[in-house]
Structures are given as C-alpha cells and as structure tokens.
Amino acid sequence: MAAISREEVAHLARLSRLAVTEEELDRFAGQLDVILQSVARVGEVAADDIPPTSHSVPLTNVYRDDVPAPSLTQDEALSGAPDAFEGRFRVPQILAEED
C-alpha cells in the first residue's frame, strides 16, 4: 500500500499553487512514496517512551534582546523581486473571482 496517493499529491500541489501535469503526478507520487516509506521505518523502531524529535539539539530559550538591528534598504529588499512598483513587491492577482 502506497504511503501517499496520487490524489494527495495533487491536493498538495494545489495548496502550493504548483502546476503539475498528469505525467508529473505519477512520477512525484512514486518518488514521494519512496521517501515516506523510508521515513516511516523510523516509526518501526521508535518505542512509546521515545518522544518524537522536532529539534536535533537539546536547547531551549534561545532569545535575543529587543534591540533594533539594521534592515535592508528598499532597493536591496526589492533587488531579487521579479517585479516591483513604487517600493512594493508586485504580484499577480491574488484571488480569482469568488475563490
């Protein structure tokens, strides 16, 4: 049984606003399935007394003081943007009709 279905891949692609062709769906579903099955093997050895790991280093409470640091200039901030207008990032229409 596959760990991820073709439909789930299509759903994730839609959430990520990625245009994925039918042929790519087949290919990615297969690839993601291999990755997920590999990761799932961790679950086979994890006992109940081992909490899931979210952080690989045993640190807590790493904070900085509330002191301003220099920001980028507007030109620097927009330098990597595909499009900009009057100091702002220009992006295509966000919502189509009654999305």
Add this chain to the structure above:
Amino acid sequence: MTTTALNSYEDAVSRYEPVIGLETHVELGTATKMFCGCRTEFGGEPNTQVCPVCLGLPGALPVANRAGIEATIRIGLALNCDIASWCRMARKNYFYPDMPKNFQTSQYDEPLCTEGYVDVVVGGKDYRIGIERVHLEEDTGKSLHVGGATGRIHGATESLVDYNRAGIPLVEIVTKPVPGLGALAPEVAKAYVAELRDIIRSLGVSDVRMEQGSLRCDVNTSLNKPGEEWGTRTETKNVNSLRSVERAVRSEIIRQSTLLDEGTRIFQETRHFQETTGDTRPGRSKETATDYRYFPEPDLVPIAPDPAWVAELKAALPEKPSSKRARLREDWGISEIDMESVANAGAVELIEETIAAGSSPAGARKWWMGELARRANETGVDLAAVGATPAQVAALQKLVDDGKLNDKLARQVLEGVVAGEGDPAAVMAARGLEVVSDTGALTAAVDEAIAANPDIAAKIRDGKVAAAGALVGAVMKTTRGQADAKTVRELILERLGAV
C-alpha cells in the same frame, strides 16, 4: 442572496439562541519584530523595515525576541491562564503573498498560555468569558490591491505588497464558545473586547488601538433552537471598533435567523463586516485547518519559561482594570451602574486622565459621557478617537469653572475642538465665544432690555421677581448667548432695586 425581509433582532433572539466566540489579535509594542531586529514603527516607507529573515530569504534564521515572549506570558497571566512549562512554535503553511516565507510562524497544539478567563459586567450582571488559549505568532505584510474598480481584493488584477508589518509579534487570544447570553450576546461581546483591551493596555505591552489595527477582532457566531445542538458558525472579520463588535454579532444573528427560517443551511465561512451598512458580506473561502500542514518550527528552539521567572512576572502584574474601576468609582462618587456605562463606553482612562489634568470628576464625566459619547456614537468611532484629548477636556472644564464659558458656549467650543480647530482657549478666541464678563457692556444690555420692556420692569419693581426671566432672555439674545444667565439676572434685579 435572499429576497426575504430580514427578521427583527427581537424576533430572532426570541426563537434562536446565539453562541459566540471571539478571536482577538493584539500587535505587541516591541521595538523590533518577533524573529529579527527590524524596527516595528508604523508608517515607514514600504519595505524599509525588512531583512532576510522577515522576507523569508533562503538560509535566513530567526531568533525569538525575549520581549515578545515576556509580553505574551504577562497577557496570559493577566487573563488568569496557565503558562506552559514547555512549548514550541509551529509553521502554518499557506501560499499567499502577505507572508513571503509561505508559512506564518505561529503556535498550534502547544500554545504558551491556556485555560484562563475574563469577567465582564453587563446590565449589572457578571459574565465569565472562558479563554481557551493565548498564543504567539507574527503579523503579515500589507497588500494593496490594484486594477479593480474599488481597490478591493475582488476584481483586482495585481497586488502590491509591503512587508514592513510582516514579522511584528502578534498575540492571538481565543475565547471558549460562550452560550447562554441570549439577547445580550452583542453587548457581552463588546464588553469582553473592551475589558480585554483595558487589561492589555494596563500591562503596557500594546497600544491596543482598534482603529489603527493594533487590536483586531474576529467574531464567531452561530444560532441554534432551544434544546438543539449548536449551529454552524460563521467568522466575521474586519471588525474594527468596539461598536462594530456589537453590530457584527447583532447583524449575524439577524441574518442567520432569517436563513434558518427559510430552511437554508448556514455554511462555515469567513465574512467581512461592512462599516457603512453594519452587516456582513461573504469573504474568501478558507483552507481547512489540516490544510495548513502545521509542524513544529525547526529553526526556533522550544520555549520553556523558568517557573521562577513566571512567578516574578505574575507578582509584578499591575492593578486589574476591574479593581481599578472599583477604586475610581469610590473616588468619583458614582453608582455601579454609572461606572458600568463609563467602562462600556471605553471612558475610564479618558476620564481618569482628564481629572489628572485638573478637571473635577463630575466635569470630566459630564463631557466624556455626554457630548463626546453622543458624537462618537453618531460618527461610529470609539470615544478615544473622537477628536478631543483629556487635556483639552480638562482645559474646557476649567474655562467653565472660571466663568469664561457657560454650558451652551462650552458645547460650541468643544465642537470646534473636535473639528480640529485647536485647544479650547484657541477655539474660544477664534470663534469669539467668551462669556461677556465686561460689566459695562452687560449693564448697557440690561438697561436696554429694561427700557424696551417697561411693563415687565414695573412688575419686577413691584416685587414680582419671577418676571425677570423674560428680561434675562432679552439680554441673552442681545449678547448672543454669551452672558452668564445668573449674573444677568442679578444685574436686572439690582438695577430695578428688587434685591
């Protein structure tokens, strides 16, 4: 769209029971953003308070702002919450240009604060609003929608984004569902937001200005018939004043009850409050919770507040607004019902500051709860944004106390102050509204009135002092209301030898 006439509110709440819930976002007043050192000041040129972290550039790593963590814990403590001994930030994934990282750093199943409550008083009765959670997250960027006819999101052909606001710490406070309020649901909702605002303001962690967006409220409303299960809720956004909180709940109750009567299902949806009409319109359909694919933020280490630190923060909490109100009520010598009106009008601090600026308690309360409250209500703004400051109101009252303004003139001066014409003394001078205190001018006006009304004057000379009112009226007319009626009366009686 429905073509049926809407139910009346009274009819709706007589047959349906509302359940409300509120989600409030508070922008913290830290000097820098939550996960980077960019400044948070409002009004900078677009994209000048941004850096690789808040722009989500590859390789940038966030570090949490201690002041943001501390403020969140203090809010939790002030709302009677338990503080988590260990919790993590989470990534809330969604693809929308207001967040350049494609996720918002937030908290999911491990909020920093849980299980609190806020007590409010409405109509002399106590209501306890349960707090489900208080969590920390970051604000999003600001989008400008262009190309559409109205500048709104629908119909826009493109959007222009400014990320200065992206990454500013936001605290989200979520209530438990509140049933059993009946017809009072809108008022309790408003009282809760007012109380929450006062509590947070007392902590000094945010300026909590609804009209500027540093306190934003989403209102959830559902209806059910008595004895039945709770209905499907809608979430109303864009509720930007205390008055709008009340109106939003009220209009949702009316709208939903009308649909339910028709047998139409209520959809779980996001709606937008319309300030001009006071009703709600459908908004964008929402990706469901599981679609956000939350997972623990790997780039930020867990938060494990030291219990000693939490205890210290708890011990240092300021006086509760409710205790403060009880104390002020004593000082001002007013009834509990009057104090409740003051609190629900959002006038406690304004009156307090007016008194601190030199006014009598009665004078301060009179202006804020009278003329200014009426004006705020008419124009649909919160009292604090009505256009007069406590210092100006205190100065106005002083002019009255000094006899330079009578009540009628003072109202006109206040009108000028609210219209932005300057401080009371300046408005009084510019509009020529000062009470005529020049006895010579006043005596001339009195003599004129006596000469013009010999019959009335004769009556007064005969001891019928009640007739003086007609002459006072005549003098007030010639001085265009700028005389002190009491002084005029005394002067008339004196001139006619009736004292």
